[in-house]
Amino acid sequence: MLKLRLLNAVAPAYFFAATTATFILHFCLFIPTIFPNPDTSLRSSSALHTTVFLFLMFNALGNYIMTIKYPAESDNEIAIPVCSPRCSDKVDSHYLLNGRHFCKLCRKVIFRRDHHCFFTGNCIGNKNMRYFIMFCIYTSCVCMYSLVLGVAFLTVEYSISFENPLTFLTLLPLSTAYFFMGTISGLQLFLVLMLYVWLGIGLVCAGFCCQQVLLVARGQTWCQMQRGELVDNRSPWRANLKDVFGARWILGLILPVQTVEINMKHKHE
Numbered sequence: 001m002l003k004l005r006l007l008n009a010v011a012p013a014y015f016f017a018a019t020t021a022t023f024i025l026h027f028c029l030f031i032p033t034i035f036p037n038p039d040t041s042l043r044s045s046s047a048l049h050t051t052v053f054l055f056l057m058f059n060a061l062g063n064y065i066m067t068i069k070y071p072a073e074s075d076n077e078i079a080i081p082v083c084s085p086r087c088s089d090k091v092d093s094h095y096l097l098n099g100r101h102f103c104k105l106c107r108k109v110i111f112r113r114d115h116h117c118f119f120t121g122n123c124i125g126n127k128n129m130r131y132f133i134m135f136c137i138y139t140s141c142v143c144m145y146s147l148v149l150g151v152a153f154l155t156v157e158y159s160i161s162f163e164n165p166l167t168f169l170t171l172l173p174l175s176t177a178y179f180f181m182g183t184i185s186g187l188q189l190f191l192v193l194m195l196y197v198w199l200g201i202g203l204v205c206a207g208f209c210c211q212q213v214l215l216v217a218r219g220q221t222w223c224q225m226q227r228g229e230l231v232d233n234r235s236p237w238r239a240n241l242k243d244v245f246g247a248r249w250i251l252g253l254i255l256p257v258q259t260v261e262i263n264m265k266h267k268h269e
């Protein structure tokens with residue numbers, strides 16, 4: 001349990017460190033080096049790259065904040081509840097009845113809990129699933145975009161050719177060796193490391209996002225899947241997606257705004 005609590009503190013710190021590094025690298029190194037002394041043609045492309053980067057970053061961070069701001073806890077349940085007989089007593093949660101969980105890390109009752117996300121330090125459930133999925137998509141985009149710019153920067157600044165596909169495989173071991181031999185600077189090694197960080201986070205987020213969308217479409221949660229519990233969800237996948245993404249889902253794709261709550265309000269009226 002202590003390990004999980006530690007992870008819950010380290011993961012957001014790692015996220016913020018990686019975000020800050022990405023911002024600094026983008027504005028202090030990548031854009032000034034790849035588009036130097038901007039004449040008219042380069043100025044527009046550097047402005048375009050900055051706009052795309054800021055748009056992706058805004059959505060990634062916006063959805064991150066929304067995930068934390070609208071947690072999946074159920075109302076009116078503050079006291080620590082007693083476990084149901086079916087409690088699987090997992091490491092980080094107790095299963096209660098009616099699809100509710102008590103998260104040991106959040107210390108809250110979570111409605112339709114999916115999983116505990118260590119990067120946001122929050123549980124993901126029905127209420128914040130939409131923001132979480134958009135957060136995954138945009139984080140993946142930011143990482144892949146930064147990876148492309150990072151490769152361009154290394155090509156321009158250090159004349160590293162990425163024409164051979166094997167370059168990427170040998171880049172980290174060779175760079176580490178060269179760094180300890182004193183041939184390359186610490187900054188170059190850090191850049192190479194960041195390439196792998198972006199690739200790793202980008203791929204993991206993309207895969208995770210696909211899995212979550214499939215689960216949502218089937219009306220299932222990660223918790224249910226882990227318990228091997230098949231829910232008899234007869235509603236079509238469109239209805240399941242609409243339940244999570246709301247009626248104004250197109251707006252939600254491009255901006256980190258509420259689309260679900262407004263939809264629910266209309267239902268009650």
Ligand SMILES: [Zn+2]
Binds near residue numbers: 117
């Ligand atoms: Zn939790």
